[in-house]
Amino acid sequence: MSDAETSKGVLPKLLKVAERAKREPEARMLALAHHLDEELMTAAYRRIRKDAAVGVDGVTKEQYGEHLEDNLRALHTRMRERRYRHQPIRRVHIPKAPGKTRPIGISTIEDKIVQNALTMVLEVLYEPVFLDCSYGFRPGRSAHDALRTVNAACMRGEVNWVLEADIESFFDSIDRKKLMEMLRQRVNDESFLRLVGKCLHVGVLDGEEYTEPDVGTAQGSALSPMLGNIYLHHVLDVWFDREVRPQLRGKASLARYADDLVIGFERREDAEEVMAMLHQRMAEHGLRLHPEKTRLVPFGRPPRRQDGGKGPGTFDFLGFTLLWRRTRQGNWGQNFRTRKARLQRAKVALNDFCRRHRRRSKSNTPRSAGASAGTSTTSA
Numbered sequence: 001m002s003d004a005e006t007s008k009g010v011l012p013k014l015l016k017v018a019e020r021a022k023r024e025p026e027a028r029m030l031a032l033a034h035h036l037d038e039e040l041m042t043a044a045y046r047r048i049r050k051d052a053a054v055g056v057d058g059v060t061k062e063q064y065g066e067h068l069e070d071n072l073r074a075l076h077t078r079m080r081e082r083r084y085r086h087q088p089i090r091r092v093h094i095p096k097a098p099g100k101t102r103p104i105g106i107s108t109i110e111d112k113i114v115q116n117a118l119t120m121v122l123e124v125l126y127e128p129v130f131l132d133c134s135y136g137f138r139p140g141r142s143a144h145d146a147l148r149t150v151n152a153a154c155m156r157g158e159v160n161w162v163l164e165a166d167i168e169s170f171f172d173s174i175d176r177k178k179l180m181e182m183l184r185q186r187v188n189d190e191s192f193l194r195l196v197g198k199c200l201h202v203g204v205l206d207g208e209e210y211t212e213p214d215v216g217t218a219q220g221s222a223l224s225p226m227l228g229n230i231y232l233h234h235v236l237d238v239w240f241d242r243e244v245r246p247q248l249r250g251k252a253s254l255a256r257y258a259d260d261l262v263i264g265f266e267r268r269e270d271a272e273e274v275m276a277m278l279h280q281r282m283a284e285h286g287l288r289l290h291p292e293k294t295r296l297v298p299f300g301r302p303p304r305r306q307d308g309g310k311g312p313g314t315f316d317f318l319g320f321t322l323l324w325r326r327t328r329q330g331n332w333g334q335n336f337r338t339r340k341a342r343l344q345r346a347k348v349a350l351n352d353f354c355r356r357h358r359r360r361s362k363s364n365t366p367r368s369a370g371a372s373a374g375t376s377t378t379s380a
Contacts, residue, residue, distance in 0.1 A: 011043055014124050022128040028184075029125055033191035036079060036117050038072050044116035045072070047222075048109065055108030056090045056205055064109040075110060079195065086111050088203040088210065089218050103172075105204065105218030115199055115222035118192075122226050125186055130229065131237045136258035137225035143318045146257045150264065150317065151334050158251045159264035160300035161271040164315040165278065166293035170259035171224055172216035174231050175286040176200050179217075182234045199223050215286065228258055235285045236261070244274060255317075262317050264299070271296050299324075302332050 010018050014035060021029065045068065048061050064071055078084040087108050093101035107115065123139070130138065135146040153159050167173075179200075180193065187193055199221065203212045217224045240254050240263070250266030252274070265271040275296060282289055297313040302324055314323040325335040 010124060011040060011120070013039060014121065017121070018124045018127075021125045025129045028186060028188035030188050032121055032125075032187060032189040033195070035121055036076075036114075036192075036195070038069075038076050040117050040120065041072050041076060041113050042068070044113045044120065045109075047116045048112050052109065052112065053092075053106045055106050055111065056088050057108045059109055061109050071110070072113075075113065079114070082191075082194070084114070084195070084198065086114070086198045086202045088205045089221070091204050091206040091218075102219070103206075104220035106220055107218075107222075111199070112222055114195065118196055118199065119223050119226045121192070122230070126226075126230060126233070129186070130233055131241055133237055133241070133254040134229060134233065134256050136256065136260070137229060143257055146255045147318060147320065147336065149253075150255050150262060150322070151336075153253045153264050154299065154301070154322075154334055157301060158253065158266055160298070161265045161268050162297045162299045162313075162315050163263040163265065163271055163275055163278070164293070164295055164297060164317070165261050165263070166290040167259045167261075167282065168288045168290045169216075170287065171219045171228060172213075173287050174216050174228070176215060176217075178285055179227060179231050182230055185234075196223070196227075200227075225258060231285075232256065232259065235281065235287070239281060240274075244277065248274075257318055260318055262315065268296075304331065 017029070017032070017035065020027070045061075045065070050061060052061050054060055075084070087110075089105035089107055092104050092106060094104055096102040127138070135141045135143065135149075150159075180197065183193060183196065200217055201212075202218070203210055204218065217227050237254070237256065245252050248265075248267070248270040250270055252263060252265045252270060254261065254263045263271075263274065265274070275294075279289055297315045299313055299315065299322075302312060312324070314321050316322075320336045320338060323335050323337070324332050327333045
């Protein structure tokens with residue numbers, strides 16, 4: 001967070017916008033583009049990591065910052081005169097699982113600045129309207145908060161069945177036209193929306209292959225998490241909270257972290273009905289639930305007299321497997337353990353680090369390399 005930002009991460013110049021957004025959650029907000037000035041873009045530049053990967057132009061953050069004021073002034077002029085063009089995204093593939101990779105889009109430093117600035121304004125507009133069930137990429141919220149929410153609902157006895165859902169290639173499947181329609185429900189500034197569109201409709205350079213996809217928003221873009229939250233806010237959160245849950249016979253609760261979600265149900269018939277509805281709802285918005293990773297799991301707290309040390313079923317959420325286990329006192333308690341696939345990736349990363357550095361003496365081993373291995377193990 002830059003010095004110009006408040007403790008809540010909001011620039012003083014955006015406080016009036018934030019106050020109105022909170023006061024009028026249903027209002028369409030006017031005159032937003034003029035907030036994208038040099039002051040905001042300076043704060044957006046400071047949000048970029050020092051070691052951020054370079055885009056197609058090969059310019060690092062340090063190099064861009066050598067003439068920061070001049071560069072931001074020129075960028076602001078091009079944005080104001082509608083001459084700004086988002087450069088192609090450089091796509092790289094990072095290991096995800098044995099034999100699989102995850103495509104990540106890397107933008108130039110200048111484009112990252114624009115993405116960050118747009119995200120800062122959208123965050124101010126949407127934080128007052130996002131629902132409590134959403135935890136991903138939001139200030140003051142974390143994956144642990146989502147896990148605690150699920151745990152609390154289970155311990156209260158409100159969850160007997162869990163719908164574990166996986167959206168296939170979510171960010172690559174977002175319907176851009178529908179997304180822009182959703183944004184217009186909150187944003188009434190075509191200049192601002194035009195800039196969002198420039199960050200959406202951008203070419204991708206994968207090695208020597210250049211493509212211009214007409215759906216999705218690139219993973220790795222600073223703007224993508226915000227746009228993904230807005231999309232699922234309309235497609236899932238509001239729909240479930242206002243249309244689905246009031247019609248159910250028992251209690252139900254949704255916990256979502258970006259596109260990772262679980263829904264807990266008190267009654268089995270509610271769970272089966274919502275599972276069928278969810279497939280249709282996703283299809284209406286260009287999304288698809290993974291047929292093998294979307295399932296219903298019995299997850300009610302076992303009776304105290306039940307023999308054995310494990311409960312009826314398990315499900316995965318945010319890198320953990322959740323299950324019921326006996327406590328030392330003989331009661332049933334919820335247990336969290338690292339997913340096997342996540343743990344295996346950490347072991348492979350640690351083994352690879354050790355193999356690459358085994359011939360180095362302690363004095364020659366770089367601190368950053370050791371830290372990165374530690375990070376891999378911790379994140380598991």
